[in-house]
């Protein structure tokens with residue numbers, strides 16, 4: 239075998255290996271992402287730059303999520319970046335024992351949580367990066383009543399979740415309809431989602447509930463990456479700088495070689 243053909247064989251083999259690895263990781267990715275992969279995710283509105291949304295989201299998070307979930311990478315004082323004054327954080331968002339410089343930790347011990355829920359509620363500091371904003375937006379709007387579950391609730395995108403629907407007073411109570419059909423390709427029997435039914439109305443209209451969840455998700459997104467805005471702005475300056483630098487390097491190179499040619 240010549241050197242050249244050895245080289246091309248190697249390249250082909252490594253391309254094939256990486257394609258296989260990619261396909262494999264995709265397959266696993268999809269497999270673990272949801273027990274219900276036939277449920278399409280709704281697109282979360284992009285409120286990440288809207289301070290009023292982020293403030294409202296922070297408030298919802300502290301009121302509804304922080305009793306079970308911590309956000310150990312997040313300090314309360316950081317909320318000042320969202321334009322919430324320190325006084326207001328102390329008065330409205332802090333539990334009595336917390337100081338404004340503390341992280342968003344919780345009093346519940348992981349062991350207790352585990353025995354109550356079966357699973358300890360995970361820390362939500364970087365949840366938006368782990369699961370994606372669309373998944374969170376869909377998840378928080380997909381709880382339904384299910385009396386076979388210990389909590390009385392189930393979720394369309396997180397089957398048999400052990401988290402109760404903590405926002406039920408806002409959304410009201412809904413049940414879900416499934417229909418049994420046969421998959422046209424495989425011929426297998428599948429259970430298909432056929433819509434929610436509102437049983438008890440919530441305090442909010444469906445549109446207002448969606449807007450609240452959008453704010454909450456925007457906050458979760460911000461919390462996962464508070465520097466995102468700075469990073470994007472900085473990126474533009476770095477690219478501009480590199481552009482200018484390349485121009486000078488190019489001119490300098492031309493000047494050096496001018497007499498040698």
Ligand code: HEC
Nearest residue numbers: 302303305306307355357358359360365398399400401404
């Ligand atoms: C009563 C306690 C409780 C409250 C309050 C609560 N959760 Fe949960 N949450 C849980 C438990 C328990 C789980 C673990 C579910 C499981 O793995 O089955 C969970 C899981 C989650 C998950 C999925 C995590 C993952 O990656 O598997 C998300 C996202 C989440 N909660 C968001 C929230 C948000 C947002 C709020 C506030 C609106 C909230 N939770 C309020 C108990 C709670």
